Amino acid sequence: MxxxxxxxxxxxxxxxxxxxxxxxxxxxxxxxxxxxxxxxxxxxxxxxxxxxxxxxxxxxxxxxxxxxxxxxxxxxxxxxxxxxxxxxxxxxxxxxxxxxxxxxxxxxxxxxxxxxxxxxxxxxxxxxxxxxxxxxxxxxxxxxxxxxxxxxxxxxxxxxxxxxxxxxxxxxxxxxxxxxxxxxxxxxxxxxxxxxxxxxxxxxxxxxxxxxxxxxxxxxxxxxxxxxxxxxxxxMQIGSIIGLLIEPITKALLSRYLGLSFLAFYEMANQVVTRIRSVLVAGFQAIVPQFSTTNSETVHESLFLRTEQKTLDIGLPFISIVIMSFKAISLLWIGKEEQIFITSGHILSGSWLIVTLLMPAYFYLVGTGQGRPIAVGQVASLLGTIALGLLGSYANTKYGILLGCATALILANIYLYMHATNRLFKSRRIISASQLLRNKNCISVLAYLSALSIFFTIDFLLDTPLQHALNFTVCAAMTAGIALIAANIKRSNK
Structure with a gap:
């Protein structure tokens, strides 16, 4: 790595x-x-x-x-x-x-x-x-x-x-x-x-x-x-305060509507995803001080793009393997195929994969001391977690809360990514379908997501359709989000 x-x-x-x-x-x-x-x-x-x-x-x-x-x-x-x-x-x-x-x-x-x-x-x-x-x-x-x-x-x-x-x-x-x-x-x-x-x-x-x-x-x-x-x-603290509220609120919603046993398996899945993701983050965290040592926009642009490209190269296959490994992890860790653990892991992995690919934007904002957009993003994530989490609690599935909270997390980090890239790269333009198809990064993304789709399709034929409908939803969201990130990397390098 x-x-x-x-x-x-x-x-x-x-x-x-x-x-x-x-x-x-x-x-x-x-x-x-x-x-x-x-x-x-x-x-x-x-x-x-x-x-x-x-x-x-x-x-x-x-x-x-x-x-x-x-x-x-x-x-x-x-x-x-x-x-x-x-x-x-x-x-x-x-x-x-x-x-x-x-x-x-x-x-x-x-x-x-x-x-x-x-x-x-x-x-x-x-x-x-x-x-x-x-x-x-x-x-x-x-x-x-x-x-x-x-x-x-x-x-x-x-x-x-x-x-x-x-x-x-x-x-x-x-x-x-x-x-x-x-x-x-x-x-x-x-x-x-x-x-x-x-x-x-x-x-x-x-x-x-x-x-x-x-x-x-x-x-x-x-x-x-x-x-x-x-x-x-x-x-910087406003964003940190808001961010600290998100996890307790998510767990409180799960405990209130689904019970402590559900929360226990969710927490185990959450630990798997965040610990594995933290391996990726740890490898790049030393880059944060590099942004603060210079005010050169050219250096910032170069560092941002190289970090983002390598995050895509490493993060996409790394977490894709994790997504496909949750059944094996369940057997090894819990001793059986615990569906709450597996489905929670798939939802969490999909959302955190996108957030991980967006993390160079956060590194840039922290390294250059831009606390306001981070605070705005955290407020949006908190409000989204409460609103979409409660909305999900009324859905006809016990995973509605998780899907709502995951959606809020992704949307907040997309905002941070857009803010950072607009500051770094002033000129933006619409991406056409033909440009996406010619983009090698997007082709790589589609290859990985196709492999995941095939995996879930096979799993779908062997198991209950409701659980895997959620997996397909996560997979589709990952495809769209990561393809746009990859296209942005290619476009910004031009």
């Missing part, structure tokens, strides 16, 4: 390799852990764990976008050789966010308890309240470590950061298996808290190694550093 990546400095390639390694190992850990938990605790408790994590993640609103700002400014000061200023940026971020976040975490505990009454059935409420404090502790430790991770990224050492994260994932797996045997779901929550604490300590040592001016414990707050960080952070 790395051979296909755009030509970047050696350290960037090294960062990409370790990012991919961390993502793959994290996915393996998750696979083993969920398989164990499904056998030991059952679908109800696994679904409850997914819901608690989604609910507590709302408290990440308190991070206020400082992680992105920390990476941006530390990268700039490290590039200028000013380690003292870079250290002041990290200390100021930690003092601004981590300490007040303790108060927010306590408030989130009371808020989350109220939310649990709305989305968790009465028999599971006691257990939900039991694991909530541990989940919130993990959240606070995770938010604090995210600032340190961003600082290490800004120093250009994603490789060292990912080494620490790999070790913490192994700790999580071992701890969860050991503690779940005696303490059930609460043991899993305790193991996650231990993991995040271990990661925080390890990351802080790496940060002090890279920024020699950092003290053993942060204690300095600089007003002028806060002002420059906040100006950028707040412009």
């Amino acid at each position: 790395l051979k296909h990546m755009i030509n970047l400095p050696r350290q960037v390639s090294r960062n990409a390799r370790w990012s991919i390694a961390q993502t793959v190992i994290s996915a393996i850990v998750l696979f083993l852990l969920y398989k164990f938990l499904l056998r030991e605790l059952g679908t109800e408790q696994l679904g409850l764990w997914a819901l608690i994590l989604a609910t507590t993640s709302l408290a990440r609103i308190g991070e206020l976008g400082f992680a992105s700002a920390t990476m941006r400014f530390i990268g700039r000061y490290k590039g200028e050789g000013d380690d003292k200023a870079a250290a002041e940026v990290l200390e100021t971020s930690l003092m601004t966010i981590s300490l007040p976040f303790l108060v927010l975490t306590v408030l989130a505990y009371w808020l989350a308890q109220g939310l649990l009454y709305l989305v968790v059935s009465a028999p599971n409420l006691a257990l939900a309240k039991q694991i909530l404090p541990w989940a919130l502790l993990s959240l606070w430790l995770g938010v604090t470590s995210s600032l340190i991770q961003s600082a290490i990224d800004g120093c250009g050492r994603m490789d060292r950061k990912n080494m620490i994260l790999i070790g913490s994932n192994v700790i999580y797996l071992c701890g969860a298996v050991f503690l779940a045997t005696g303490y059930g779901l609460e043991g899993v929550a305790i193991a996650q808290a231990i993991q995040t604490l271990a990661a925080l300590v390890g990351l802080w040592f790496i940060a002090r190694w890279e920024l020699k001016a950092l003290p053993w414990l942060p204690y300095r707050w600089r007003r002028h550093r806060f002002n420059e960080i906040a100006a950028f952070a707040f412009s």
Whole structure:
């Protein structure tokens, strides 16, 4: 996969390799852990764990976008050789966010308890309240470590950061298996808290190694550093706040209308898709700082197009294989062909494939500090998730909610893609059918989508028509969306 990546400095390639390694190992850990938990605790408790994590993640609103700002400014000061200023940026971020976040975490505990009454059935409420404090502790430790991770990224050492994260994932797996045997779901929550604490300590040592001016414990707050960080952070935070609401709302809708067992299998399918997609994202994530190091539109255009082309070359076959593998994954992971898991996986894979191919637009917007269109896109995605998700709940299929939420996600990311490409490439023109047929990218897309159609047709003849009607719908949407993306790449290169 790395051979296909755009030509970047050696350290960037090294960062990409370790990012991919961390993502793959994290996915393996998750696979083993969920398989164990499904056998030991059952679908109800696994679904409850997914819901608690989604609910507590709302408290990440308190991070206020400082992680992105920390990476941006530390990268700039490290590039200028000013380690003292870079250290002041990290200390100021930690003092601004981590300490007040303790108060927010306590408030989130009371808020989350109220939310649990709305989305968790009465028999599971006691257990939900039991694991909530541990989940919130993990959240606070995770938010604090995210600032340190961003600082290490800004120093250009994603490789060292990912080494620490790999070790913490192994700790999580071992701890969860050991503690779940005696303490059930609460043991899993305790193991996650231990993991995040271990990661925080390890990351802080790496940060002090890279920024020699950092003290053993942060204690300095600089007003002028806060002002420059906040100006950028707040412009990005609106989109982040809205984005954090989407996953809990989706899971709340599923829990409310379809139950925790359905949510458990959806969560497993969601983890498969997002973890596999994150392998692709990790390989290209090191590109984000490249956009911020120059204001040259020519460089931005070239970087955008090369990234997008390689994303198409890698992402399309990669996720297409995943789509066709969900039955095998179900047999391996669950022990049977679980239709909720398989169909959810097909819907999620189709939508995230399109979003993945659109991700260079997001990289460009983040790297150049354009927070407003990201916020607009997230608002559109949130409103679409609520409206189309509720509409889907009244459809004559239990997958209506998923289809509605997936549609909202795709439409929001198409908006971001159109905004970014219109900024980069001023002249646009209508694509004719003959141009599409001559476009080698589109021919490649149609070849992959034809293979998927044949796969689903064979599967259709052997199974129930209702489930696979949904698969055909996803496949058709993928064909149209990806063909337009491919055509845009070809057109913009001219």
